[in-house]
Amino acid sequence: MVTGDSRAEITQRLRDIARDLLERGEVDVFIGYEEGSLPLRTTPAFITRPDDVSRLVWGRACENNLATYLPKFKGRVGVVVKGCDVRTLVNLIIEKQITREQVKIVGVPCRGVIDRRRLAAAVGEGMVVRSAVVGAAGDVIVVRGEGFEKAVPVEDVLSPACATCTHPVPVIHDFLAGEDGWAREACPRETGFAHVEEFADRSAEERSAYFAREIERCIECYACRQACPLCYCPECFVDRQSPKWVGRWRDLSDKMVFHLGRVLHTAGRCVDCGACRRACPAGIDLRLLAKRMEKDALEFFGHEPGTDLEAVPVLATYRREDPDDFIL
Numbered sequence: 001m002v003t004g005d006s007r008a009e010i011t012q013r014l015r016d017i018a019r020d021l022l023e024r025g026e027v028d029v030f031i032g033y034e035e036g037s038l039p040l041r042t043t044p045a046f047i048t049r050p051d052d053v054s055r056l057v058w059g060r061a062c063e064n065n066l067a068t069y070l071p072k073f074k075g076r077v078g079v080v081v082k083g084c085d086v087r088t089l090v091n092l093i094i095e096k097q098i099t100r101e102q103v104k105i106v107g108v109p110c111r112g113v114i115d116r117r118r119l120a121a122a123v124g125e126g127m128v129v130r131s132a133v134v135g136a137a138g139d140v141i142v143v144r145g146e147g148f149e150k151a152v153p154v155e156d157v158l159s160p161a162c163a164t165c166t167h168p169v170p171v172i173h174d175f176l177a178g179e180d181g182w183a184r185e186a187c188p189r190e191t192g193f194a195h196v197e198e199f200a201d202r203s204a205e206e207r208s209a210y211f212a213r214e215i216e217r218c219i220e221c222y223a224c225r226q227a228c229p230l231c232y233c234p235e236c237f238v239d240r241q242s243p244k245w246v247g248r249w250r251d252l253s254d255k256m257v258f259h260l261g262r263v264l265h266t267a268g269r270c271v272d273c274g275a276c277r278r279a280c281p282a283g284i285d286l287r288l289l290a291k292r293m294e295k296d297a298l299e300f301f302g303h304e305p306g307t308d309l310e311a312v313p314v315l316a317t318y319r320r321e322d323p324d325d326f327i328l
Contacts, residue, residue: 006138006178006182007058007059007134007138009178010058010108010109010177010178010182011056011057011058011059013177013178014032014053014056014058014080014106014108014177015053015054015056017078017106017175017177018030018032018047018050018053018056018078018106019050019053021078021104022047022048022049022050022053022078023050026076026078026104027075027076027077027078027104028048028073028075028076028077029046029047029048029073029075029077029078030046030047030048030053030056030077030078030079031044031045031046031047031066031069031070031077031078031079031080032044032045032047032056032057032066032079032080032106033045033056033057033058033062033064033066033080034055034056034057035055035057036061039129039130039131039132039143040060040061040114040116040119040129040132040141041061041116042057042059042061042062042063042064043064044064044066044069056080058080058108058177059134060111060112060113060114060134060138060141060154061113061114062080062082062108062113063113063114063159063274063278064275065082065084065085065088065227065229065273065275066079066080066081066085067079067081067085067086067088067089067092067229068088068227068228068229068275070089070092070097070098070103070229071092071097071098071232073102075102076102076103076104077098077102077103077104078103078104078106079103079104079105079106080106080108080177081105081106081107081108081170081173082107082108082110082113082168082170083107083109083110083165083167083168083169083170083171083183084110084161084165084167084271084272084273084274085170085229085273086105086107086170086171086172086173086306087167087171087271087273087305087306087307088229088230088271088273088306089103089105089229089306090171090172090305090306090307090308090309091229091230091269091271091305091306091313092229092230092232093309094309094311094312094313095313097232100309104174104175105170105172105173105174105175106173106174106175106176106177107169107170107172107173107175107176107177108170108176108177108178109168109169109176109178109179109180109181109182109183110162110165110168110169110183110184111138111168111182111183111184112154112158112159112162112163112165112168112184113158113159113162114141114154114157114158114159115157115158115159115160115278116278117283118156118157118158118159119132119141119143119152119157122150122152122156122157123143123145123150123152124150127145127148128145128146129143129144129145130144130145130146131143131144131145132144134154135151138154139153139154139155140152140153140154141153141154141157159274159277159278160274160277160285160287161272161273161274161277161287162184162274163187164187164191164192164193164195164272164291165184165186165187165272166186166187166188166189166192166304167186167307168183168184168185168186169183171306171307172309189298193291193294193295195288195291196288196291196292196295199288200292211256211289212252214284214285214286215252215255215256215259215284215286216252216255217282217283217284218255218258218259218282218284219281219282220250220254220255220258221281222236222238222258223279223280223281224262224275224276224277224279224280224284224286225262225276226279227275227276227278227279228262228266228275228276229273229275230265230266230269230270231262231265231266237261238257238258238261245257245261246258259286259289260289263286263289263290263293264293266290266293267293267296267297267314267315268293268294268297268301268303268305268313268314268315269305269306269313270290270293270294270305271294271305271306272287272290272291272294274287297314300322300323301314301322
């Protein structure tokens with residue numbers, strides 16, 4: 001169990017590592033988390049001076065996948081990663097967006113991060129939260145506002161991706177800011193796709209109607225693309241004018257082209273970090289599609305993204321023995 005003391009210990013360890021790396025000149029910038037301006041919110045911190053490492057924090061609100069910033073830096077970078085984050089970092093190395101030599105990986109054993117939408121639902125519609133504190137035992141969030149106080153079990157408001165996480169301890173790291181035992185228990189592979197299999201049992205009409213309802217709510221802000229560490233193309237296919245793939249009329253068909261195209265582009269690469277879902281202002285959840293791609297990559301090709309620096313992306317290789325029964 002992660003207690004308040006262990007969270008404090010992780011925070012202190014992160015600060016010590018960052019200070020040491022900056023003082024030794026081993027990194028030009030250290031990317032971690034610092035307190036945000038709202039309850040249970042953190043924001044990415046870009047530390048360039050040893051004196052500023054006291055800004056770094058760790059806790060259940062450290063939700064951002066910081067790997068998304070790495071391709072933007074050409075110098076030496078230190079970065080804090082959870083189990084899912086480091087798998088996107090591995091993909092970025094494999095895809096030659098960054099080099100292993102330029103990054104110092106500081107892993108944190110993760111207990112899961114809070115889903116703010118689920119927390120808001122648990123607190124109640126219209127309730128304004130003024131403060132929120134994770135209890136000393138790490139299993140309850142005490143939420144306070146105008147005229148109310150409520151204790152919410154952490155397990156009830158964790159990000160859905162955390163429930164199916166198979167690697168809560170980063171698979172590779174240069175430093176580990178905590179003990180392996182502080183991490184959430186890994187989800188067995190055989191149960192991690194249960195919700196995907198359940199959804200697949202529905203009729204084609206039901207599945208189509210579900211995705212139509214979800215995608216219809218899209219406002220085409222592309223926040224999901226911007227938040228995704230694996231969407232790093234200099235020009236996205238939806239922004240191209242010649243040829244023009246997607247219209248600007250907000251039709252369902254255009255929205256479908258974008259979302260289905262993005263899911264296919266990340267097939268065999270997506271690690272279910274949840275960054276796209278968190279960024280979406282409309283609350284659209286396309287995890288079912290992305291998770292199905294992850295399931296197929298594992299079952300058909302034995303490929304689990306982001307776990308092996310020597311692996312080749314599943315859609316970037318070919319073997320004669322690859323299954324082809326899906327080809328029409």
